[in-house]
Amino acid sequence: MSVIYVLLTISIIVAVGFFIAFIVAIRNGQFDDSYTPSVRMLFEDELIKEKSEKSILTKKD
Amino acid sequence: MDKHTCFHCGLDASTQDIIYDEKSFCCQGCKTVYQIFSENDLTCYYDLQTAPGATPKDIEGKYNFLENAKIIEQLLEFNDDSTQIVSLYIPHIHCSSCIWILENLNKLHPSISASTVNFGKKTVRVTFNAETLSLKNLVTLLSSIGYEPFISLDDYSVGKKHIDRSLIYKLGIAGFAFGNVMFLSFPEYFEVGEFWLEQFKPLFRWLMFAFSVPVIFYSAQDYFISAYKGLRSKILNIDIPIALGAAVLFIRSTVEIMFDLGSGFFDSLTGLIFFLLLGKFFQQKTYAFLSFERDYKSYFPIGITKITSEGNEESIQVYDIEKGDRLLIRNEELIPVDCILIKGNARIDYSFVTGESKTISKQSGDKLFAGGKQLNGTIEVDVLKSVEQSYLTQLWSNDVFKKDKSLAFTNITNQISKRFTIYILTIAFVSTTFWLIVDSSKAINVFTSVLIIACPCALALAAPFTFGNVLRILGKKKFYLKNAGVIEQLAKINTIIFDKTGTITANKETTIHYEGISLSQDEEVLLKSTLRGSNHPLSRSLYSLLDEHNILTLDKYEEYLGKGIEAQYKHDSIKIGSAPFVGFTSETATLNTSVHISSNNTYKGKFTFYNAYRKGLSQLFNKLKQDYDLVILSGDNEGEKDNLTKLLPTKTKLLFNQKPEDKLEYIKYHQSEGAKVLMIGDGLNDAGALAQSDVGIAISENVNVFSPACDAILDASKFNELYHYIKASKSAIKIVKWSFMLSFLYNCVGLYFAVTGQLEPVIAAILMPLSSISIVAFTTVATNTIDRKLD
Numbered sequence: 035m036s037v038i039y040v041l042l043t044i045s046i047i048v049a050v051g052f053f054i055a056f057i058v059a060i061r062n063g064q065f066d067d068s069y070t071p072s073v074r075m076l077f078e079d080e081l082i083k084e085k086s087e088k089s090i091l092t093k094k095d
Numbered sequence: 096m097d098k099h100t101c102f103h104c105g106l107d108a109s110t111q112d113i114i115y116d117e118k119s120f121c122c123q124g125c126k127t128v129y130q131i132f133s134e135n136d137l138t139c140y141y142d143l144q145t146a147p148g149a150t151p152k153d154i155e156g157k158y159n160f161l162e163n164a165k166i167i168e169q170l171l172e173f174n175d176d177s178t179q180i181v182s183l184y185i186p187h188i189h190c191s192s193c194i195w196i197l198e199n200l201n202k203l204h205p206s207i208s209a210s211t212v213n214f215g216k217k218t219v220r221v222t223f224n225a226e227t228l229s230l231k232n233l234v235t236l237l238s239s240i241g242y243e244p245f246i247s248l249d250d251y252s253v254g255k256k257h258i259d260r261s262l263i264y265k266l267g268i269a270g271f272a273f274g275n276v277m278f279l280s281f282p283e284y285f286e287v288g289e290f291w292l293e294q295f296k297p298l299f300r301w302l303m304f305a306f307s308v309p310v311i312f313y314s315a316q317d318y319f320i321s322a323y324k325g326l327r328s329k330i331l332n333i334d335i336p337i338a339l340g341a342a343v344l345f346i347r348s349t350v351e352i353m354f355d356l357g358s359g360f361f362d363s364l365t366g367l368i369f370f371l372l373l374g375k376f377f378q379q380k381t382y383a384f385l386s387f388e389r390d391y392k393s394y395f396p397i398g399i400t401k402i403t404s405e406g407n408e409e410s411i412q413v414y415d416i417e418k419g420d421r422l423l424i425r426n427e428e429l430i431p432v433d434c435i436l437i438k439g440n441a442r443i444d445y446s447f448v449t450g451e452s453k454t455i456s457k458q459s460g461d462k463l464f465a466g467g468k469q470l471n472g473t474i475e476v477d478v479l480k481s482v483e484q485s486y487l488t489q490l491w492s493n494d495v496f497k498k499d500k501s502l503a504f505t506n507i508t509n510q511i512s513k514r515f516t517i518y519i520l521t522i523a524f525v526s527t528t529f530w531l532i533v534d535s536s537k538a539i540n541v542f543t544s545v546l547i548i549a550c551p552c553a554l555a556l557a558a559p560f561t562f563g564n565v566l567r568i569l570g571k572k573k574f575y576l577k578n579a580g581v582i583e584q585l586a587k588i589n590t591i592i593f594d595k596t597g598t599i600t601a602n603k604e605t606t607i608h609y610e611g612i613s614l615s616q617d618e619e620v621l622l623k624s625t626l627r628g629s630n631h632p633l634s635r636s637l638y639s640l641l642d643e644h645n646i647l648t649l650d651k652y653e654e655y656l657g658k659g660i661e662a663q664y665k666h667d668s669i670k671i672g673s674a675p676f677v678g679f680t681s682e683t684a685t686l687n688t689s690v691h692i693s694s695n696n697t698y699k700g701k702f703t704f705y706n707a708y709r710k711g712l713s714q715l716f717n718k719l720k721q722d723y724d725l726v727i728l729s730g731d732n733e734g735e736k737d738n739l740t741k742l743l744p745t746k747t748k749l750l751f752n753q754k755p756e757d758k759l760e761y762i763k764y765h766q767s768e769g770a771k772v773l774m775i776g777d778g779l780n781d782a783g784a785l786a787q788s789d790v791g792i793a794i795s796e797n798v799n800v801f802s803p804a805c806d807a808i809l810d811a812s813k814f815n816e817l818y819h820y821i822k823a824s825k826s827a828i829k830i831v832k833w834s835f836m837l838s839f840l841y842n843c844v845g846l847y848f849a850v851t852g853q854l855e856p857v858i859a860a861i862l863m864p865l866s867s868i869s870i871v872a873f874t875t876v877a878t879n880t881i882d883r884k885l886d
Contacts, residue, residue, distance in 0.1 A: 038295060042298075042302075046275075046302075049271070049275055053267075053268075053271050056267050056271075057264070057267070060260055060264060060267070066260075067213045067214070067215055067216070068215075069214045069215050070211075070212055070213055070214040073191045073194050073214065074198070074212075076191070077191075077194075077195055
C-alpha cells in the first residue's frame with residue numbers, strides 16, 4: 035500500500051503546481067483587469083479575416 | 096455607410112464637403128486621422144465599431160511641460176536607458192475599437208514596443224524608447240489620432256503606484272487549502288474502519304495541518320488584527336468572535352491530532368476563512384473608472400509655461416510656481432494659482448469651482464482665482480499666491496477632508512456582534528460550568544465546541560453579500576456608490592440638502608423668455624444676424640433659440656467687451672447687451688441674467704435666462720417630502736426664488752448666497768442637532784459640504800468627467816430616481832436583518848450539539864458551509880427582488 039505515498043506526493047505536487055501558477059498569474063497582473071482581455075481575445079480572429087478580405091479587394095482594383 | 100455622418104467620429108458631415116477614399120468626414124481633423132490609419136493599414140479600427148473616433152484637438156504648446164526632465168521622471172513608471180513605460184489616462188476610451196487601435200500603436204511608430212489598455216480604468220500603458228520618441232511626442236501622437244491623454248497634478252505624486260493584491264492572494268491560499276483539506280478529510284467523514292486507512296490517518300491529519308498553517312497565519316491575519324484593534328478601542332466588533340473561533344479551531348485541532356484524540360476541524364477552519372474572504376472580495380466592488388477621492392489635484396495641470404525675465408518661455412512644474420512669476424495661460428488651460436491678469440482678454444469658465452456654467456469676462460488688472468479655465472486665447476498673468484495657498488486649494492485644508500467617514504459609524508454587523516459576543520461567551524462559560532459539575536472530562540470539549548460552532552460565519556457574510564449585490568444593482572442603474580457603508584448610511588438619512596446650479600438645474604439647458612414690445616420680422620432677422628457674429632455664451636444660447644432666418648451681411652458690426660454688440664444694416668441699427676448699454680435706464684432690480692435689445696435707439700425689451708430644472712424635479716420633491724426635511728442651499732443669488740417656491744413643496748427651505756464654507760457649517764450645525772444629512776451637489780464649491788454630510792452624492796452629467804470627492808456619484812439622467820434608490824437602501828438593511836435571523840437559527844442548532852458535547856467534526860463541516868451558502872443564496876434572491884422593483 036506504499037503506493038499511497040507515491041500517489042499523495044504526486045497529487046500534492048500537481049496541486050502545488052497549480053497553486054504556483056495562480057500566484058504567478060496574480061503577480062503578472064492578470065486579475066487587475068478582468069474586462070479588457072475578454073475583448074482583446076476577439077481581435078486576432080477579426081484581424082486576420084479583415085486582412086484577407088482586404089487583399090482580395092486590392093487585387094480587384 | 097450613411098454619407099451624411101462623419102466616417103471617423105459620427106458627427107454630421109452634410110454641411111462640409113470633405114470626401115476622402117469615398118468616405119465623408121466632418122472636418123479636416125477627422126480626415127487626417129483616417130489618413131494616418133489607412134496609411135498604416137489600421138482601418139480595421141472602423142470595422143469593429145461604427146464611427147468610433149474623436150476629432151483631434153489643437154494642442155499646440157499644451158504639452159510643452161513634458162520637456163521638463165523632472166516632470167517626465169515623475170510620470171514614468173519605469174525608466175531605463177532605452178526602455179520607458181508610462182501609463183496614461185485617456186478619457187475617450189469607450190469601445191473595442193479604442194482598445195484595438197491603442198494596442199496597435201507600435202504600427203504607428205517603431206519606437207513603441209508595446210501598449211496595453213486597461214478598459215476599466217481607461218488607461219493605456221505604453222512601453223517606448225525615449226531616445227527616439229520623447230514623451231511629449233508620444234502624447235502628441237496620441238492626440239493626433241484623437242486619443243488625447245489627460246495628465247493632471249494627481250499623476251505627479253502617484254507615478255509609481257503600488258497595487259494591493261493581498262486579498263486575492265489570501266483568498267487563493269484559503270481556497271487552495273480548503274479544497275485539499277476537504278479531500279484529505281473525506282475518509283474520516285464516513286468512519287470506515289478499514290485497516291489501511293487507519294494506517295494513513297496520522298499522515299492525512301498532518302497534511303491537513305500543513306495546509307491550514309498558511310490559512311490561519313496569512314489568510315486570516317486581518318481578522319486577528321481587526322479583533323485586536325477592536326479590543327484595544329473597547330469595541331466588540333464582529334471580528335472578535337471570528338478570530339476567537341478561528342484560533343480555538345486551530346488550537347483544538349492541533350491538540351487533537353497531536354494526541355490522537357480525533358481528526359480535528361481543519362476542514363471547517365479553512366472553509367470558514369475561505370467563505371469569509373469570499374464575502375470580503377465580493378463586497379470590494381470598485382468602479383475603477385470613477386474616483387471618489389478627487390481633490391483639486393485631479394483638475395490641475397502638472398506643468399505651466401513661465402515667462403522668464405528675459406522674455407523666454409519655459410515650462411515649469413506647478414509646485415515650483417512662486418509669487419511674482421509671470422505665467423502664460425493658453426486657450427483651454429486651467430489657471431493653477433490666484434493671479435492678476437496682465438495681458439490679453441480673459442474669459443474664465445469657473446464651472447469646476449462653482450458648477451456655474453456661465454463664463455466671466457475679465458480685463459487686465461483684474462484678479463483671477465485658481466481653478467478657472469481660460470477660454471479666449473492666450474493671456475499673461477502675474478502670480479499672487481502659490482498653489483497651496485490659493486483660495487480654492489485652501490478649502491482642502493479644512494479638517495473635514497482629513498477624517499475618514501467610514502470610521503465614524505458602527506455598521507450594522509458590528510452593532511449586532513456587540514450583543515452576540517457577550518451571549519456566546521456567557522453560553523460557553525455556563526455550559527462549561529455545567530459540564531464541570533456533571534462530567535468534567537467533557538468540559539474543555541464543550542467550551543471549545545461552543546466557540547467553534549458560534550463562530551459567526553453566516554452572520555459575517557450577510558452584510559457583505561447583500562450590500563455587495565445592491566452596490567452592483569445600483570451601479571447598473573447609474574448610481575455608483577463608494578462602498579457598502581454608504582448603503583447603510585443612506586438608509587438612515589432624514590434630511591436632504593440640494594445644491595441648486597448643476598444639481599437640480601440641468602447644466603446645458605436654459606429657458607429664455609422675452610418681455611417687452613414684440614419684435615418685427617425685420618428686427619428679428621437683424622437680431623439673429625448680429626448674434627451670429629458673437630462668441631459670447633449668452634449670444635450663442637440666444638442665437639440657437641431664435642427661429643431660422645436669412646442671414647444678412649451687416650454693414651457695421653462692433654462688439655464692446657463686457658457691454659454688448661452694436662450692428663447696422665441699411666437704415667436699421669440694433670443694440671444688444673446690458674441695460675445701460677442699450678440705453679434702458681429704468682432698470683428694475685432683477686437678479687436673473689438678461690439681455691436687453693434696442694432697435695433704432697428705442698428700447699424694445701429683454702430676453703431673460705432662466706435655469707431649466709431637471710425633469711421630474713417636482714415629483715421627486717413631492718415624494719421625498721413625506722419622509723425627509725428638504726433644503727436647497729444655493730451659492731447663487733435669489734433670482735430663482737419665486738420660480739422655486741412655485742415648483743417645490745412649501746415645506747422646502749430655500750437658502751441663497753451660500754459660500755462653500757457656509758454650506759459646510761450649515762450641515763455641521765444640523766448634524767449637531769441630530770440630523771442625518773444627505774448632501775447632493777456637483778461643483779467643487781460643494782466639496783466641503785459633501786465631505787461633511789453623512790452621505791455626499793455628486794450629480795454628474797457625464798460620470799467619466801470630474802466630480803468632487805464624495806460617497807456616491809449619480810448620473811444626472813437618473814436624478815428623478817433618487818427616491819427609489821434611497822428606498823432600495825432601506826430594503827437592503829431589511830434583508831440583512833432577515834439574514835441575521837436565519838444565521839441565528841443555524842447557530843441555535845449548532846449550539847445544541849456543542850452544549851450537549853456531541854459536536855463531531857463532520858457536523859461542523861456540514862453546518863458551516865450549509866449556513867454560509869444558504870445565507871448567500873437568500874441574500875442573492877432577496878436583492879434581486881429589489882432589482883426588479885427598481886425597474
